[in-house]
Amino acid sequence: MNFWTFISQNRLEIADLTLEHLWMVGISTLLALVVGIPLGILISRRHALRKPVIAFANIVQTIPSLALFGFLLPAPWIGARATRLAILALMLYALLPLIRNTYAGITGVDRAVIQAARGMGLTEWQLLFKVQMPLAASVILAGVRVAIVISIGLATIAAAIGAGGLGELIFRGLAMVNNSVILAGAIPAALMALAADTLLGWLEKRFTPQRAD
Amino acid sequence: MSMAPQSPRSESVIEFRDVEYASGGRKILCALNLAINGGEILVLLGRSGSGKTTALKLVNRLLTVSRGEIRVDGRDVKDWDVIKLRRHIGYAIQDVGLFPHYTVERNIGLILSLERWDKEKIYARVQELLRLAGLNPDLAARYPNQLSGGQRQRVGVARALAADPPILLMDEPFGALDPLTRADLQREFLSLQRKLQKAVLFVTHDLHEALRLGSRIALLEAGKLVAVGSPEEFLGSSDPLVKKYVEAFGSLEEARGKK
Numbered sequence: 001m002n003f004w005t006f007i008s009q010n011r012l013e014i015a016d017l018t019l020e021h022l023w024m025v026g027i028s029t030l031l032a033l034v035v036g037i038p039l040g041i042l043i044s045r046r047h048a049l050r051k052p053v054i055a056f057a058n059i060v061q062t063i064p065s066l067a068l069f070g071f072l073l074p075a076p077w078i079g080a081r082a083t084r085l086a087i088l089a090l091m092l093y094a095l096l097p098l099i100r101n102t103y104a105g106i107t108g109v110d111r112a113v114i115q116a117a118r119g120m121g122l123t124e125w126q127l128l129f130k131v132q133m134p135l136a137a138s139v140i141l142a143g144v145r146v147a148i149v150i151s152i153g154l155a156t157i158a159a160a161i162g163a164g165g166l167g168e169l170i171f172r173g174l175a176m177v178n179n180s181v182i183l184a185g186a187i188p189a190a191l192m193a194l195a196a197d198t199l200l201g202w203l204e205k206r207f208t209p210q211r212a213d
Numbered sequence: 214m215s216m217a218p219q220s221p222r223s224e225s226v227i228e229f230r231d232v233e234y235a236s237g238g239r240k241i242l243c244a245l246n247l248a249i250n251g252g253e254i255l256v257l258l259g260r261s262g263s264g265k266t267t268a269l270k271l272v273n274r275l276l277t278v279s280r281g282e283i284r285v286d287g288r289d290v291k292d293w294d295v296i297k298l299r300r301h302i303g304y305a306i307q308d309v310g311l312f313p314h315y316t317v318e319r320n321i322g323l324i325l326s327l328e329r330w331d332k333e334k335i336y337a338r339v340q341e342l343l344r345l346a347g348l349n350p351d352l353a354a355r356y357p358n359q360l361s362g363g364q365r366q367r368v369g370v371a372r373a374l375a376a377d378p379p380i381l382l383m384d385e386p387f388g389a390l391d392p393l394t395r396a397d398l399q400r401e402f403l404s405l406q407r408k409l410q411k412a413v414l415f416v417t418h419d420l421h422e423a424l425r426l427g428s429r430i431a432l433l434e435a436g437k438l439v440a441v442g443s444p445e446e447f448l449g450s451s452d453p454l455v456k457k458y459v460e461a462f463g464s465l466e467e468a469r470g471k472k
Contacts, residue, residue: 116310119273119382120324120372121299130323134314 003180010184014169018188021165024083024158025151025192028090032147036095037140040102041128050103057096065089065154069161086158086165093154094147101143105136137207145200152193156185224287226251226380226412227272231281234267234436241267242436245281251379252410256423258458259433265416268433269382272414273302285380300324303373303411307385309365311357311372317343318353321372328376338375346371347401363394370402374409381413387422399425420462424448432458 007014043050063071068089073079078088109132117131133140159167169185225248232245242264249255257265270276271283274295282289290298311320319326321342322335330338343350346367357365366386373381387395387402403426406413417423423430424444432439432447432455439454440447448459 110308110310110313112306112308112310113312114310115275116304116306116369117312119275119299119304119306121296122323122327123296126327131312135312 003183006180007184014166014184014188017164017166017168017185018192020083021152021155021167021189021192024086024090024155024163024165025148028087028155029094029144029148029151031087031091032094032098033144035091036098036143036147037102039095040099040140041106043099044103044106044132045124053099054096054103057099060092061096065093065157066160068092069158073161082158082161082163085161086155086163089158090151090155094151097143097146097150098140101146102136102140105139105143106132108139109135138204141200141204141207145197145204148196148200149193152189152196156189224251225249225284226286227414228284228287229268229281230284232268232271232278232283233280234264234271234276235279240436242271245436245438247431247438247441249412249414251412253428254406254413254415254426256427256430257414257416257433258418258420258423258427258430260418260458262435263433264436265418265433266384269384269414269416272380272382273299273304300328300376301378301380303375303378303381305366305369305373305381305383305386307388309357309369309386311365311368313357315356316353317348317355317357317360317368320357320368321375323372324376339371342371342374345374345405347397362390363398366390366398370398379411381411381415383413383415385417386415388417388419395422402426420458 039053043053060068069085072085072089075085075088078084113131113135114127117127122130155165156167156170158165159171166185166189170182173179173181173183173185227247227249229245229247232242233240234242245268247255257268259265267276271278272285272290274290274293278291282291284290285293285298285301293301312323315323318336318339321339322330325335325338339353340350343353348364348367348371352360352364352368357368360368366389369386373383387398390398399422415426417426424447427444429441429443430447431441434454440450440452442450447455450456450459
């Protein structure tokens with residue numbers, strides 16, 4: 001069967017799977033933002049916590065994705081639905097770039113700026129939200145960009161545990177030894193990653209603070 | 214050298230009482246006694262590592278006194294709400310530390326907006342401060358990276374003066390400027406001070422700057438106060454450390470003369 005005819009005959013299913021894929025990536029990224037950015041902020045203020053938190057995120061990153069899906073299978077509530085499980089796993093993978101970039105962005109703010117801000121009487125919250133976060137925004141966004149692109153790729157593997165998404169076409173194609181089917185899953189996923197990368201790259205540029213030359 | 218006579222009426226605004234500061238087992242300041250009065254510029258002079266910047270940071274509690282106390286307006290800084298204390302004190306540093314993501318106007322007006330001034334009042338105050346600091350009010354819309362080094366430092370001083378604090382702490386504010394710009398800023402700062410009559414604690418290692426700006430000069434060496442006095446007293450002092458410091462600058466002049 002020709003690639004184009006497969007696409008046109010199955011466009012509804014492909015659109016469905018694309019939406020499913022987007023949903024998994026979107027929700028997991030949102031959760032990772034909600035957890036990762038505060039953790040990054042926390043370790044920039046409590047240096048004792050930096051090593052254990054980064055170590056945890058690093059370890060998660062080293063677990064092969066299939067194995068992580070497997071590990072999480074027996075978990076209560078989470079394990080009951082494949083999508084939940086996939087979302088949790090994707091979230092865990094997205095944590096490292098978010099935590100690390102938030103930390104790097106905040107600690108990378110010019111020390112003179114921080115000293116001046118404290119010296120003129122900003123509270124710690126004002127320092128964080130008026131100075132550190134705006135100046136770290138582009139670095140944090142770079143982390144979000146990496147996290148999303150990785151997530152879109154990894155989410156294809158979630159099909160192995162029946163979570164759906166574009167990976168389903170890829171696995172089906174592999175089983176059928178049919179390249180058209182594999183490509184029908186792989187190409188939309190790749191396009192999605194490219195689109196996310198471009199969009200976030202543009203945001204990142206917009207948020208790059210003006211630097212003294 | 215004797216202490217400079219203090220006018221009996223002026224009450225000291227900042228007072229160091231037996232102040233000691235240690236960090237990591239090392240004493241950086243010890244037994245520092247010093248009083249700064251309203252309307253005077255007290256210059257803390259000393260070489261790198263003498264503890265002058267530390268002394269400054271103890272006043273606005275960027276660092277905390279290990280022993281002894283510092284009084285601001287007669288009250289121990291430990292008893293002040295730290296944010297209130299800092300907003301009561303203007304602070305200008307060598308690297309300026311302007312907020313790169315804010316315009317000049319927001320940089321200068323930030324504290325005022327945090328103090329909930331209304332917009333028109335902030336705008337008017339920023340315009341006033343720009344003029345006071347010798348800047349064109351048109352610069353208000355610029356970002357720090359669009360300014361020259363001298364302009365940035367002027368904005369830094371304007372920002373320190375924003376809420377009209379009675380006290381100014383200045384940590385080598387003109388140290389990174391070229392000699393001509395520095396001389397301009399020193400001259401303007403002196404005339405500004407004549408109008409504003411703040412209590413200024415000014416840190417520098419530059420004897421010429423100290424002599425030009427200081428109502429009194431206090432020499433620090435290895436965390437200890439060597440001498441305090443007016444510029445004339447300072448130059449005429451027989452204290453060996455003061456002499457050494459003055460001679461170091463004198464020989465610099467000679468070296469220039471020989472060329």
